[in-house]
Amino acid sequence: MNPDIVKERQNASFDVQKLTYILDGGPEKTKRRREISLVLNDPDFDEEDPNFLSRSERYEQAVRKSAQMILKLREYGISDPAEINCYKSVVRGNFHESLGLHYVMFLPTLYSQCDQEQSKKWLPLATSFEVLGTYAQTELGHTHLRGLETTATFDPTTQEFVLNSPTVTSIKWWPGAGKTSNHAVVLAQLYTRGKCHGLHAFIVQLRHMDTHEPLPILVGDIGPKFGFSEVDNGFLKLDHVRIPRENMLMKHVEPDGRYVKPASAKLTYGTMVFIRSLLVGLSALVMAKSCTIAIRYSAVRHQSEIRSEPEPQILDYQTQQYKLFPLLATAYAFSFVGQYMTETYYRISGDINQGDLSELPELHAVSAGLKAFTTWTTNTGIEVCRMSCGGHGYSRSSALPDLYAEFTPTCTYEGENTVMMLQTAYLVKSYRQAKAGEQLRGIMSYLNDMEQRHVRAHPASARPALVDINDLSDLVESYKLRAALVESAAKSIQQELQKRRSHEDAWNNSAIDLVKASDAHCHYMVVKLFTDKLSEIGDPDINLVLTTLAQLYALHGIALNSGDFLQAGLLTVPQMQQIPVRIKELLCLIRPNAVALVDAFDFPDKVLSSVLGRYDGNVYENLFEWARRSPLNATEVHESFHKYLK
Numbered sequence: 242m243n244p245d246i247v248k249e250r251q252n253a254s255f256d257v258q259k260l261t262y263i264l265d266g267g268p269e270k271t272k273r274r275r276e277i278s279l280v281l282n283d284p285d286f287d288e289e290d291p292n293f294l295s296r297s298e299r300y301e302q303a304v305r306k307s308a309q310m311i312l313k314l315r316e317y318g319i320s321d322p323a324e325i326n327c328y329k330s331v332v333r334g335n336f337h338e339s340l341g342l343h344y345v346m347f348l349p350t351l352y353s354q355c356d357q358e359q360s361k362k363w364l365p366l367a368t369s370f371e372v373l374g375t376y377a378q379t380e381l382g383h384t385h386l387r388g389l390e391t392t393a394t395f396d397p398t399t400q401e402f403v404l405n406s407p408t409v410t411s412i413k414w415w416p417g418a419g420k421t422s423n424h425a426v427v428l429a430q431l432y433t434r435g436k437c438h439g440l441h442a443f444i445v446q447l448r449h450m451d452t453h454e455p456l457p458i459l460v461g462d463i464g465p466k467f468g469f470s471e472v473d474n475g476f477l478k479l480d481h482v483r484i485p486r487e488n489m490l491m492k493h494v495e496p497d498g499r500y501v502k503p504a505s506a507k508l509t510y511g512t513m514v515f516i517r518s519l520l521v522g523l524s525a526l527v528m529a530k531s532c533t534i535a536i537r538y539s540a541v542r543h544q545s546e547i548r549s550e551p552e553p554q555i556l557d558y559q560t561q562q563y564k565l566f567p568l569l570a571t572a573y574a575f576s577f578v579g580q581y582m583t584e585t586y587y588r589i590s591g592d593i594n595q596g597d598l599s600e601l602p603e604l605h606a607v608s609a610g611l612k613a614f615t616t617w618t619t620n621t622g623i624e625v626c627r628m629s630c631g632g633h634g635y636s637r638s639s640a641l642p643d644l645y646a647e648f649t650p651t652c653t654y655e656g657e658n659t660v661m662m663l664q665t666a667y668l669v670k671s672y673r674q675a676k677a678g679e680q681l682r683g684i685m686s687y688l689n690d691m692e693q694r695h696v697r698a699h700p701a702s703a704r705p706a707l708v709d710i711n712d713l714s715d716l717v718e719s720y721k722l723r724a725a726l727v728e729s730a731a732k733s734i735q736q737e738l739q740k741r742r743s744h745e746d747a748w749n750n751s752a753i754d755l756v757k758a759s760d761a762h763c764h765y766m767v768v769k770l771f772t773d774k775l776s777e778i779g780d781p782d783i784n785l786v787l788t789t790l791a792q793l794y795a796l797h798g799i800a801l802n803s804g805d806f807l808q809a810g811l812l813t814v815p816q817m818q819q820i821p822v823r824i825k826e827l828l829c830l831i832r833p834n835a836v837a838l839v840d841a842f843d844f845p846d847k848v849l850s851s852v853l854g855r856y857d858g859n860v861y862e863n864l865f866e867w868a869r870r871s872p873l874n875a876t877e878v879h880e881s882f883h884k885y886l887k
């Protein structure tokens with residue numbers, strides 16, 4: 242064990258184990274997660290570091306691993322969905338799996354959209370992995386749902402749907418598992434009796450069940466990408482492919498071609514809402530991994546000098562703390578927000594299953610906004626962590642380049658982040674309702690008292706300094722008032738309309754304000770949820786250290802967005818000047834607990850897969866060992882010497 246890291250752990254002011262229990266949701270859950278993590282000791286999961294393999298070898302290794310995962314799942318008797326997720330996340334490590342889409346989109350779509358008869362047919366096939374599925378929605382030319390071109394036309398004479406990609410731009414593009422899957426849920430515009438009824442989901446067989454040869458359908462892999470090398474994102478061109486009427490999910494077409502309207506057309510989009518909700522938790526996980534690597538490494542790395550003494554740990558540099566500790570605070574904040582998002586998703590989707598759709602718009606808006614907010618922040622955070630590790634952060638052995646490459650498409654898939662932030666119609670609608678005197682419930686209720694507490698541009702000096710920057714509840718209140726930026730966005734729309742612009746143009750001309758309002762709303766939610774969580778934590782030592790992190794999270798956010806807070810007169814210039822001073826004090830308070838705080842995330846070394854983030858801190862000897870395994874070192878003299886240099 243590296244002596245620096247031993248010393249760091251001795252300095253901790255709280256019980257790391259107890260904090261792990263809080264993050265997991267209780268000691269029993271921690272125990273079970275650790276038991277599940279032991280599967281990594283199974284030699285059948287041994288594999289070559291993907292960084293030393295070609296794309297094709299990586300894909301093959303990933304398919305082998307996916308198949309092993311399924312076999313072992315049965316062997317280990319893991320069947321609870323939450324435990325399956327934990328098991329898969331542990332085994333998958335920092336990379337994706339080729340069967341990922343089957344689990345995260347194909348199966349959930351079947352579960353939520355099959356009727357009884359369809360469930361009886363498809364669920365046994367899909368859960369036994371005879372049917373391997375993908376989710377084919379995006380097209381080469383469009384992602385916007387109303388713009389999708391693939392058609393499904395009902396033919397009452399044969400009781401079939403005819404699926405067609407009429408143009409190059411209508412070719413399905415991006416669905417994972419282009420080579421792996423034999424079925425797809427295909428999203429297509431439904432036509433019956435000559436009328437278009439919008440997007441609906443259809444189950445389409447793509448490949449022969451025994452030979453895996455494609456049916457008369459053009460299907461394949463779209464080629465190498467920025468990351469996601471394990472995943473065979475695919476293309477799919479359908480040329481008048483016929484499927485039985487029974488393959489339409491939720492069955493909205495009667496045998497005579499009559500269309501039966503669903504309770505809400507948006508229920509077809511349910512799987513996207515599900516994944517967006519999951520991505521909030523994934524952001525927390527990846528932020529936590531990145532911080533673990535960067536903070537442990539910073540504790541064992543010595544460089545330069547502060548005083549004329551031996552080289553200090555780089556974690557002692559104030560600038561290093563300023564890079565990493567706000568991200569550490571973010572990892573904790575997002576962990577609690579992820580828990581909230583999962584609970585909210587299951588609560589509201591439970592109501593939806595019971596026929597109560599009243600909270601569907603809020604679920605859509607909250608999951609879209611938080612997905613965008615947390616993935617954007619995490620994406621830039623991983624890169625800050627990588628940079629903070631200097632040259633060794635650039636090596637793939639650190640895992641940080643892989644974490645970045647694998648995570649960055651979360652800002653794009655399941656709805657491009659700007660587009661998701663623009664799903665603020667709900668915020669503007671809520672604002673207008675509140676303004677009209679309606680009492681809002683839930684997370685939007687803060688808009689109820691906006692009329693009394695107008696947030697407008699004020700000369701800061703004209704407002705009393707009511708906010709105590711050391712008081713978290715005051716900070717939450719400031720974020721709440723800043724979230725009323727939605728008022729500015731609503732006003733911008735109103736002004737545009739007064740200029741006789743169309744509603745659509747007014748909206749587009751206010752889009753920057755709308756994204757800002759959405760961002761402010763999400764930021765408020767995160768600060769509030771983090772602060773609310775503190776009241777549930779009884780252990781005084783843990784409460785203290787998490788309160789320090791929550792204060793840092795809130796103040797750092799204000800410092801980054803100082804213009805909003807000043808312009809709205811929420812804080813004065815002298816208070817703004819106090820914030821960097823307070824932030825520096827908080828960095829000092831966090832410093833002795835930094836390693837313990839990342840230890841509490843409890844990532845086993847095999848899951849972290851990072852030489853820099855090793856628990857024992859023995860970085861240098863292992864970096865050397867990792868480099869020696871590089872395929873270029875397989876022979877002392879590389880064949881290129883004989884071919885070209887000699």
Ligand SMILES: CCCCCCCCCC/C=C\CCCCCC(=O)SCCNC(=O)CCNC(=O)[C@H](O)C(C)(C)COP(=O)(O)OP(=O)(O)OC[C@H]1O[C@@H](n2cnc3c(N)ncnc32)[C@H](O)[C@@H]1OP(=O)(O)O
Pocket residue numbers: 330337341342345376378379384385386387388417507510511513514516519520522523526601602605653654655656657660664666667
């Ligand atoms: C610790 C946790 C670990 C978890 C691990 C697992 C993590 C998972 C990792 C997965 C890894 C790899 C998987 C990769 C998967 C990627 C898969 C995909 O990307 S699938 C394709 C996704 N595509 C999109 O997301 C498209 C984005 N676009 C849209 O959603 C829509 O076009 C739009 C929302 C932008 C607009 O909707 P549209 O209907 O086209 O337009 P309208 O203007 O008509 O909308 C009207 C109306 O509907 C409301 N709306 C829209 N969507 C929904 C919804 N889903 N639910 C409820 N309501 C919705 C919208 O707000 C409007 O409301 P109004 O009241 O009318 O204003």
Ligand SMILES: Cc1cc2nc3c(=O)[nH]c(=O)nc-3n(C[C@H](O)[C@H](O)[C@H](O)COP(=O)(O)OP(=O)(O)OC[C@H]3O[C@@H](n4cnc5c(N)ncnc54)[C@H](O)[C@@H]3O)c2cc1C
Pocket residue numbers: 342376377378379380382383384385414415416417469474650653654655656657658659660663
């Ligand atoms: C790794 C990966 C895996 C994927 N897996 C799948 C899958 O399994 N199944 C599937 O169906 N799809 C999948 N996708 C596709 C993914 O869902 C889309 O790429 C995503 O929804 C974004 O759409 P787009 O690529 O068309 O971007 P575009 O919408 O073309 O975005 C390009 C730019 O235009 C801007 N823009 C677009 N519309 C607006 C607007 N209304 N207002 C303001 N700005 C706008 C965006 O902000 C962005 O800056 C995957 C994508 C990736 C990268």
